[in-house]
Amino acid sequence: MKVGNRTLTLSAAAVLGAALAAPHALSAQLIDGVVERGSRNMEVLGHIPLGPRLSIADMDIEQEMHRPYAYVARMQYGPVGPKGLDIVSIEDPENPEVLYEWRIEDQDLHQRTGGMDVKHFKWGDRYYVVQSLQFGQGGPDSDMGAVVLDVTGLPDASTVREVARIKEPDLPGGFHNIFIYKHSNMNVYLVATVSGPYAAVYDLGALVDGRGDQMVAQIPVPDQGMEGNRRRGYHDFYLGYHPETGTDRFYGGGTGGYYIYDVSDLQDPQLLTQIVGVSGIRSGHTFTPTPDGNFAIAETEYQYAPLRIFDLRPGLNGEVSAINRPIAAWTANWKNLVHNHEVRWPLVFVSGYLDGLVVFNMMDPENPMTVGHYDTYLGPPNVDRTPVFNGTFGVDIRNADGLIVVSDMTTGLWTFRMEGFQGWNGDDWGVPNISSAQDWDNGPAGAAGRITTDQQQGD
Template identity: 55%
Template sequence: MYKSFIYAVILFLNISGFTALAQVNDELPKRSDNLEVLSHVPLGAPLSVTDIVIEQELSRPYAYVGRMQAEKGFDIIDLSNPEKAEVIYRWRMPNEELHVGLGGMDPKYFKHKNRYYVVQSLQFFQGGPNTDAGAVVVDVTGLPDVSKVKTVGYVRNAEHPGGFHNIFMYKHSDGRPLLFATTSGDDAYVYDLGKFVEGKEDILAGTIPNPDTPARMAGASLGYHDFYVGYHPDSQQDRFYGGGAGGYFVFDVTEMDSVSLLASVTGVSGVVWGHTVTPSPDGRYIVGETEYMHAPLRIFDLKPALDGDVQNISDPISSWNFDYENLVHNHEVRWPYLFVSGYEDGLLVVDLFSPDEPKTVAYYDTFLGKHQSGMCGDNTCNGAFGVDVRNEDGLIVVSDMGTGFWAFRLDDFQGWNGRGWGLPNISSAQNWDDGPTEN
């Protein structure tokens, strides 16, 4: 899917251009009464907006939005007043017109030795420069003074050109800020960005293999598409959850030089490859997405595999979809809520309190384009691309491929801490000062 997605994007752009995307529906956005729009900031050309991340400290009210195609880089959104969000800085790839490919895909951020950095994944293809550049690291410590924004350098992988489609920044239990990255090869690559910003060269911390499933051996896809990394307090393990050829996989990555497979989810009806996967705070359940029209999110119970009763999970305990004619995309778990960027369906919030009976509890349609006017093989990849949640106060941010940046509040959701639900305080939000064992 990594390669087929790229080829589908290039084919669509060559054939269709942006003409159809400029047309919008006359209908007002569909919404539920329990979601309030705080801000909406258009960002530019259709199909130029990708993923989003928000800093977790209230003293640093910044979100970062990836930009591709017509705008290759990322935008910085100031949320000092969430009701008056504004773009304060646009980072663009130098000589971006010479670069071939998608551009900026997945932004993340990290803190190291009291400095703050954005990591923006990049994808550039043959025919232009920087095909080995997987991500750019930018120092944003001095915000809101944008004159102090400084490019540190590029994380490169010459062995697998084509960049990093997705990345994840993780504060490892050993204290290192680690970048987990997809490549055009089979393995996920892991880099020590503490060493990187200190100017050291030996930044490769390890690799994680995509297991040899029948689907991968049959050539269904190369490597991983997306992943999540989180601490598991009961086992005191750092765990990697990856979506790749054949399904979803859980690895123990506590020791990066000797990673081991803990559980697999393969042989699932309708899942040839895993796209995005996110666990519950205790690591028992995972939400898995696979990228094709009509596909639901599937919820799996990993307990039988993690307990050693079985080697593989092949059946979900439930599934969820908002509109059968569309395709849901990325998601964030703040148990019992699941926040979904649902492409043409916009922002969706799902109740997972009973994981075998997921229920839609809120929705807001950020997408204003025509049905099937986007990317991917069936052109359903358009609309709400990314979603993130600030745990301290519950602020929800969404990036829409056509309509730009959105900020929301959900009624009765003023913040999240796992302990309030009797669970570990574990989510994609990192404790950059003290590490995952203190969450």
């Protein structure tokens, strides 16, 4: 297994290509009396502090240029921090502005974290945001997993309204992570981490139309001989369309490793392959495939762990019963931990906790190479919790123009541009136009350029 942490720079002329300059350090440095916090190809556009230390969690941005909004989850750490959601205008990326704050009522009575993950969606001609929530027993709403807000009227904050709360009385503890997916059946589904041995699926169209808010499907964690493990479950996941086979696929990280299902029929998910028995991995975390579904980037949440890159084809093609060895790994700094990531082939945009925003190129999946970085947090490691858990938490990319937005657990929301990266469409790279960004109007087949004649005619 090769471990990559070499650094390249980009030029606009040779966008994201081979090595063009000598490596330079990823951490902030004092050079000629000036703190150099990032690579020269990374431009900071804007920054807005949002609140106390460790009160900022994941984030999400809308993809349509006429809706320049970022959604930032807000959490409490210890006695400090709000529990809820901030809506930030990035219409002027150099001057982000908070438009609206949603907070759970009776803040002091609600226990534990509060807001963690956040995603938006469109249904019909209206736009919504889903904020995942986690409240502990001993206070109200320990069974509440998410709140849904109608944000169609933005930037007029007075039009934002709460339309639903999703609760699971039999699964207390809330939703740690969520993903929203426009399925090839043209329904929009919320997939959520719950305190059970599966990912829970909800029909968001039915919910906002008032047709029901019940769980409609479950995607199981294979037992791997762990039936007696009460903590068995998923931590994080991604759903994406696979144009080659015309199927919807689920990529989940959880107890034992990582699992890939065909979820074209959500009532009958079919396990396609699994990544288990990997040295150093007892439980999977963030798990994201490349647009063609051939490779995947996998995180596991402990200090010193790199992102591992797996070739999925031997498992998907039936050559092996399970994949148990990565083909490569990448990290920003081996002493720390890299976290969430977004794939825009051949680039992977990483929120690296203490290492900030870091970008690597995996054009050659066996030789990932760093191409840009910026440190959003210059403070010391934590002394009152796991040291590496501070700094950059969430990252998202606007495909239309290449705007990069990250949330930092302590310093707030940041906007960036990277030299040579002016937007992303898979067609430009000879891969399916598939990413975490959803085509709300045409569905995943439309995003991949495979709309059928019937779909085009609206049948």
